[in-house]
Amino acid sequence: MRSFDLPGDKSISHRALILAAVSAGRARIRGVLPSADVASTAGVLTALGVAVPPLDPTEMVISGVGLRGLSAPQIDLDCGNSGTTARLLAGLLAGAGLPARLIGDTSLSARPMRRVAEPLRAMGADVTTSASGGLPMTLGSRALHALTWRSEVPSAQVKSALLLAGLMAGVHVAVDEPVPTRDHTERMLRAAGVDVHLEGTEVVLEPKDRIALDTIEIPGDCSSAAFLLGLALLGGSPALALRGVGVNPGRTGAIEALRRMGASIRCEAERVFGEEPVATLIAEPSVLRGITIGGAEIPALIDELPLLACVAARAEGETRVSGAGELRVKESDRIRAVVENLRAIGAEAEECSDGFVVRGSDRPLHGTVRTHGDHRIAMAFGILGALPGNAITIDDPSCVRVSWPTFWDVLRDAT
Numbered sequence: 001m002r003s004f005d006l007p008g009d010k011s012i013s014h015r016a017l018i019l020a021a022v023s024a025g026r027a028r029i030r031g032v033l034p035s036a037d038v039a040s041t042a043g044v045l046t047a048l049g050v051a052v053p054p055l056d057p058t059e060m061v062i063s064g065v066g067l068r069g070l071s072a073p074q075i076d077l078d079c080g081n082s083g084t085t086a087r088l089l090a091g092l093l094a095g096a097g098l099p100a101r102l103i104g105d106t107s108l109s110a111r112p113m114r115r116v117a118e119p120l121r122a123m124g125a126d127v128t129t130s131a132s133g134g135l136p137m138t139l140g141s142r143a144l145h146a147l148t149w150r151s152e153v154p155s156a157q158v159k160s161a162l163l164l165a166g167l168m169a170g171v172h173v174a175v176d177e178p179v180p181t182r183d184h185t186e187r188m189l190r191a192a193g194v195d196v197h198l199e200g201t202e203v204v205l206e207p208k209d210r211i212a213l214d215t216i217e218i219p220g221d222c223s224s225a226a227f228l229l230g231l232a233l234l235g236g237s238p239a240l241a242l243r244g245v246g247v248n249p250g251r252t253g254a255i256e257a258l259r260r261m262g263a264s265i266r267c268e269a270e271r272v273f274g275e276e277p278v279a280t281l282i283a284e285p286s287v288l289r290g291i292t293i294g295g296a297e298i299p300a301l302i303d304e305l306p307l308l309a310c311v312a313a314r315a316e317g318e319t320r321v322s323g324a325g326e327l328r329v330k331e332s333d334r335i336r337a338v339v340e341n342l343r344a345i346g347a348e349a350e351e352c353s354d355g356f357v358v359r360g361s362d363r364p365l366h367g368t369v370r371t372h373g374d375h376r377i378a379m380a381f382g383i384l385g386a387l388p389g390n391a392i393t394i395d396d397p398s399c400v401r402v403s404w405p406t407f408w409d410v411l412r413d414a415t
């Protein structure tokens with residue numbers, strides 16, 4: 001059996017840099033993901049006066065400037081392609097009362113920012129988005145007050161932005177989530193000494209004057225692991241063991257869905273790594289059948305739906321996904337991109353307003369995939385392309401730099 005270590009978790013890497021930047025004293029970060037998205041967060045923090053060393057997965061040390069120590073930026077803050085950077089830092093900046101302007105690439109500029117601007121305004125912040133509700137987003141300097149907010153869309157980015165705003169402004173925040181989302185921010189805040197707890201469906205943060213972090217251990221990225229699981233399940237490689245993968249329940253929906261499809265995925269060596277549960281995931285070639293995916297399970301597998309669609313193209317029968325309208329406002333319109341590309345390579349798929357239907361087959365798949373610059377589209381179809389008998393060209397393979405710069409090398413090693 002072949003074993004692989006996964007790159008550091010992207011969501012947790014952003015949070016580690018942000019919280020280390022505003023903590024008191026030095027924080028050690030181990031396992032950071034050296035990717036373009038995380039570099040965007042590092043770049044913005046640098047523009048706020050934090051000395052951020054180069055992204056080094058072995059270890060990087062950040063000397064935090066404290067909750068009141070950030071400086072007003074002299075330049076536009078470039079979030080690149082990263083929604084997590086734009087939304088989390090909007091909350092941080094609003095809470096710090098620092099005037100700033102957040103910008104991004106074409107894809108990010110078109111993504112919805114009102115979902116974060118509106119609750120920040122409800123806290124008293126002076127925030128404007130572009131006319132279409134995207135970037136550029138400008139933040140003025142105003143003191144914030146306490147907030148109780150019910151999110152319309154389940155979004156860990158919005159929840160995290162509001163918790164960071166409350167932390168920086170020193171005010172009480174309660175976020176009521178329609179469906180629970182990944183809780184990495186809450187776990188890391190607790191490790192930093194903040195009282196963040198659940199009251200029913202509300203995530204509540206109590207104000208605090210200072211935070212301190214010692215060592216942050218970042219597990220392997222569960223969303224990246226999903227691509228290699230797909231490869232092994234579809235027989236593109238022998239059985240694979242993926243070590244040190246984060247298995248936070250807010251992230252493991254795809255593993256549950258794959259198991260429902262008949263996948264053999266074992267979880268071994270489970271332990272707690274820093275604040276997060278990790279495990280070795282072992283996947284073996286499996287006979288898969290179509291399933292229905294929807295409702296409350298969507299947030300825990302939202303980023304894995306392109307991969308699940310590609311796996312479904314090789315399963316017996318039909319896979320139906322609904323309740324996933326959020327896919328239309330990710331790095332690309334992932335519902336359209338998945339369906340158009342599956343059809344372009346000879347698979348059967350249909351678009352729905354909030355999901356898609358894929359009918360599996362074992363016929364050879366060939367053609368060119370248009371990624372629309374979306375890393376997860378490139379990697380999901382890269383897995384299908386690595387299966388014997390398929391011949392698939394990806395139009396922009398380099399877009400994987402956003403979350404997994406060495407993906408194509410690892411894929412070659414794994415097959």
Ligand code: S3P
Nearest residue numbers: 011084154155156157158302303
């Ligand atoms: C993320 C939350 C999710 C996810 C994204 C990363 C995060 O987005 O899709 O890739 O790090 O908080 P939403 O908050 O928009 O659901």
